[in-house]
Structures are given as C-alpha cells and as structure tokens.
Amino acid sequence: MLPLTAEEQAYLSDYMESFSPEGLDPDDLASLFQAFAKGDTAAEGALTQFYMAQAAQMAAELNCEEIHLADLIQEANLALLASLKETDPQEKNDTWMRGRIRSGILHAIEEQTQQKFRDDYLVSKVETWRLRLKNSQMMMTPPNSPLMSLP
Numbered sequence: 001m002l003p004l005t006a007e008e009q010a011y012l013s014d015y016m017e018s019f020s021p022e023g024l025d026p027d028d029l030a031s032l033f034q035a036f037a038k039g040d041t042a043a044e045g046a047l048t049q050f051y052m053a054q055a056a057q058m059a060a061e062l063n064c065e066e067i068h069l070a071d072l073i074q075e076a077n078l079a080l081l082a083s084l085k086e087t088d089p090q091e092k093n094d095t096w097m098r099g100r101i102r103s104g105i106l107h108a109i110e111e112q113t114q115q116k117f118r119d120d121y122l123v124s125k126v127e128t129w130r131l132r133l134k135n136s137q138m139m140m141t142p143p144n145s146p147l148m149s150l151p
Contacts, residue, residue: 001063008069012055015073016134019053029094036084037091044084049099051080062105079104090112099122 006014024032029050033041055076063069083092083100 002065004063004069008060008063011070012056012073015056016053019049024050026094030119033092033094041096048080048084051097051101052077054098055080055105058098058101059105062109064104064109066109066116072108076101076105079107093105 029047031046032043032050036047056073059069059072059076063072079101080097082104083097085129086092086100090097
C-alpha cells in the first residue's frame, strides 16, 4: 500500500500513545476471549483496548490514497466494535478478530474507491457537456456577442 506521510506518522504516533505499550500473549488473549464469551465486560474492555491499537497498526499497513489514515483507523475501530457485538461464531479468537478488522478496512477502501470513481465519472460528464454547450453557443452566437466570453 502507500507509505505514511510525515503528518500521518505523527498522527499515528499520537494516537498510539493512548494505548499501553505491552501486548498480550496468546494465552492471555484466549483467556480474555473465553471470559468475554461468558459476558465479562472487563474482558470486553480489555479486548477493545488491545485491538484498537492493533486496528490502527493494520490501518497504517493498508494505508492508501483513497481514504485518509484517520478515517481508515476509524473504520477499523467500527469493524472492531461491530465484531464484538456479533453472535457468530460462538468462539471468537485472535485470528477471527484480526480478519474481521482487516475485512472492515478493506471494505472501507473499496467503498471509497468506488465513490471516487463515480465522482470522477460525473465530473467528466459535466465537463463534456459544458464543452458541448460552449461549442454550440459559439456556433450560434455572432462573434461580438457577450456570450462569446463564457469560460
């Protein structure tokens, strides 16, 4: 994907400062997922905190021109929160969660790419019609008419 600009790198650094630097080992994650499955809200909070940092890193790795990094991180966080509310699968784990976050990021990029394509297409059509209108006015307008000065 696209390397981070200095501004994006600074934003990511500031954002990441709000998270604790230590990670969780696979056993800790498995225990948190098990507790979360039993309705433990503290486990949900710990998973959310841990994966928000992971989501930001994933967003930075998938950075692209079509969407700002801050927006990409927000989309990653939305995917994280939505994933925590899903009822299936019954047994969630690290691989599943990372896949859901990555899927959310890629979906946001795809949506933005499609929107940009539609916007560019409309701009192109407007420009084509503007040129056609200008050309037809030039053909029908006497040379000294004020209409000849249309942009």
